[in-house]
Amino acid sequence: MGVEPSIILLPKDHDNPNSWEKLMLRYKDFRLHALDTSPEAYSPSSSRENAFTQSDWDTRLRNPQSFTFVALKDKGSKSPLTTEAESVGEELWIGMIVLVILTDTENGGSNEFSSKPRSLDCELAGLFVEPSARRLGIAKALIEAAILYGRRVAYEKGIPSLFKLTTRTSNVAALNLYTDMGFVAEASDYDHVKGIAKFILRT
Numbered sequence: 001m002g003v004e005p006s007i008i009l010l011p012k013d014h015d016n017p018n019s020w021e022k023l024m025l026r027y028k029d030f031r032l033h034a035l036d037t038s039p040e041a042y043s044p045s046s047s048r049e050n051a052f053t054q055s056d057w058d059t060r061l062r063n064p065q066s067f068t069f070v071a072l073k074d075k076g077s078k079s080p081l082t083t084e085a086e087s088v089g090e091e092l093w094i095g096m097i098v099l100v101i102l103t104d105t106e107n108g109g110s111n112e113f114s115s116k117p118r119s120l121d122c123e124l125a126g127l128f129v130e131p132s133a134r135r136l137g138i139a140k141a142l143i144e145a146a147i148l149y150g151r152r153v154a155y156e157k158g159i160p161s162l163f164k165l166t167t168r169t170s171n172v173a174a175l176n177l178y179t180d181m182g183f184v185a186e187a188s189d190y191d192h193v194k195g196i197a198k199f200i201l202r203t
Ligand SMILES: CC(C)(COP(=O)(O)OP(=O)(O)OC[C@H]1O[C@@H](n2cnc3c(N)ncnc32)[C@H](O)[C@@H]1OP(=O)(O)O)[C@@H](O)C(=O)NCCC(=O)NCCS
Pocket: 038, 041, 042, 126, 127, 128, 129, 130, 133, 134, 135, 136, 137, 138, 139, 140, 141, 166, 167, 168, 171, 172, 173, 174, 176, 177, 178, 180
């Protein structure tokens, strides 16, 4: 691994509206850059994001169920998982991933007989690393940060966690990455007609 990136968890709000707007625009630009750079990696429906309004981006970044992690170019003095908007506004973004918590932990989750969900089901989505920064371990660091966060939420609730990922069967880099990191896809998880594969990691 050639660089050690800082992995930052983006905040969901900021006292200063200017700082918030700056962060949101940065997030929007980087996401659209990812879709533009690697369109083949994402679902065709992602192209609708080009027409998102500022309010759509605002809503997305504030979504209480989703957590956006960004890799910054240089490892600085910032502690990991900081939520300071200013600390991410000026730095060079080189990667991103979103952790979506699917389990409704407030209302008992998927188990109708219990007030407590059996597991914290999470999805990892929107993974992207800047082409000039690939093969340096950044995707791995982003996934590890997102999993650590999800595991911590699950631990606090006293339940195990489960992470899901979907990728195109033609995406060799992603297939190798997820397999390397212990994600599992059974033969039945490969949909060769749609060209997608579903991976799971249980912790
Ligand atoms: C897939 C992607 C996120 C990988 O990012 P990355 O930072 O280069 O990945 P890492 O450096 O952490 O790679 C970790 C491991 O994944 C595998 N891997 C990554 N890129 C690979 C490639 N191009 N070919 C084969 N294996 C690859 C390797 O096993 C690698 O370990 P190694 O370098 O020790 O051999 C990046 O190529 C990317 O952004 N692609 C476009 C968007 C995309 O495909 N997103 C995933 C959508 S499901």
